[in-house]
Amino acid sequence: MSAERPVIGYAGMTHLGLNSAVASAERGFTMVCFDPDATRIAPLQNGELPVVEPDLPEMLARNRERISFTADAADLARCDLVYVAPDVPTDDAGGSDTGPLEGLIAIVDMAMRPDAVMVVLSQVSPGFTRPLKRPGAVKYYQVETLIFGRAIERAMYPERFIVGCDDPARPLPPALAAYLAAFDDCPILPMRYESAELAKISINVCLVASVSVANTLAELCEKIGADWSEIVPALKLDRRIGPYSYLAPGLGIAGGNLERDLATVCRFSDRHGTDSGFIRAMIANSQYRRHWPLRRLHEVLLQHDSQADPVVAVWGLAYKQDTHSTKNSPSLAFLSALGPFRVQAYDPVVEAEPAFHPRISGADSALAACDGAEVLAIMTPWPAFREITPAQIAARMAGRLVLDPYAVLDRGAAQEAGLDLQTLGVDLGMAAATRQAAE
């Protein structure tokens, strides 16, 4: 290999592997992108992408000559370093199915050179990497930090590399060291396999803890006339909490990965007899928060009108913006509890399907979804929704209620338009009354 420019392989062309590989090409590496599923490779060879991520199409087009997509494992023999990075499927209980990953590792292990380095990048439970057959000197685990909707940004500019090793005191092999060094002096943290495997889970548990704190206190704000958005800046200026802390209230965790990590901690805690009460409380809080829009719909509208048969406009079906994924989506949870009511839905990426709700109809635009609706629920904060003014919404709706958990709409403009805006972390009715009293 060339000491500066090893040839890099990525095995598993799903979300993680694809974005990581394209970002690596952008960093100047020659890439071999392998997946044993030829039906996955053929579209990629034609430039068709299976996932939605900002900058991914442009970056792929820019680096197309440096990337070869292949379904032939033998092509991995060219590589000095191979990342095994398929997405690991999770079930509704947060359990991981690592069977496909193990199968892919076996294929890659057979195909790559004995001296080449294998790095497992997929997320695995503690204890997964060490028993793999490949010798410790050429077998590593690396923590992935993919965020749906920010996958390219995260792959291009990682905060640190967490590398699980057989022996953390041993220098990294040249191919791996050269590859990681190409990412702008990003800190490298070697540690034993088990520590690295748990580090990834630890990061996610800390994130969920922050969000759970925000959710718990934001709900209290809604009841006592406080405004969580006024409190957050005070917290972020506290050095022990920090400017980048996750303090935005939400509708519970979604997407599958965080849920999986919490489930993993509970499973390991149960097996080893350690206390997981705090983790289980976060899971319960997440499940509770998911139904905030449903609670508000009943509290504000339905319980005061026994005859109400509202048309409900829903903006957003994906579990968050900039992704096509609907895994554990709060929007779908909301739809599942709307029973007999008519639903008019719009999402920039996800099609409205009858499986989501028996009386759902897909709208051509966000505003078209509002036509004649009693209530609008903005369930995914897609950036395009921010460009629509409350006055435009009010002109199309029959009712005034807008459930806007993520504060997509401007409060003042919504009030001027006569909308009854309901937002996480603040009782806007009380806020308006306070303002009026002050005036």
Add this chain to the structure above:
Amino acid sequence: MLTHRLDSDADPGRVVIVGAGGFIGRTLNDRLDQAGIAVLPVDLPQYDLTLPDAGATLAAQLRPTDAVVFLSSLTPDRGRDAGTVRTNLAIAEGMLAALAGAPVAHLIYFSTDGVYPFGRALINEASPAAPTDSYGAMHLAREILARDLADRQDLPLAVLRATLIFGGRDTHNSYGPNRLRRMAARDGRITLFGEGEEMRDHVYVGDVARLILAVLRRRSSGLLNIASGRSVSYRRLAELVAAQFPAAVEIAGGPRMQPVTHRHFDVTALRCAFPAFRFLPLEDGLALAHEEMRLHEDRARDSNA
């Protein structure tokens, strides 16, 4: 927490109400009559489920297409001692023996929110059941016995844990709307424990009957709390009760016997199970109960005259 065996409403062939003569049983019976659904009322003195052969006697009356609503129990005002617990378990033993001998299509076990402790105010179906009194413990034991039978028979079992229920026919005198109304009617004054700070959720018995019917029509199974999701303080409750009377009713604080506790319900599971179901606003339910009690009092006066 509740799953429906049927995708749309279908009336059960017949409903067996065990405890048909009680406060909830009579209201449910009326509701089923209105819906044109056949009812087999089961209660004392014809059916004494504590007797040794009670199970066989009742089993002889059951049909495989029946839905059974098991309401019968001695409430805390009838005793909180070991004997009351023993009698309540004997009632369940007789009922479950009947079901073991004559499987039915659907079972609803009517339980209480007394299975939840008061340590945490917000309750939902995922809250751990850890009763702190014999009444709650008895119901939890009966739930478990019913679930055991249901598992063995693959019988759809819905466990409904109800919060405080009020209505004109309520003969119990527990601390709630009915007692407050009786105080107001008798004394022109409502005396609260402490200043009535405790928050509780109160549901009108007619809503409970409607909800049981909704569960019957979907052959639902699982666990559901019956609560409106709106808690009010006893002082606010007293004000609402007092407002039913034309003359002013004094509301006074009194000695506090217990520390202040609150109870709120997260009723998401109910809203997911029955999205179109609405509880009567508390104010409307209290007005209905007031009218029912007033009519009952008028009738009693007329018959005495």
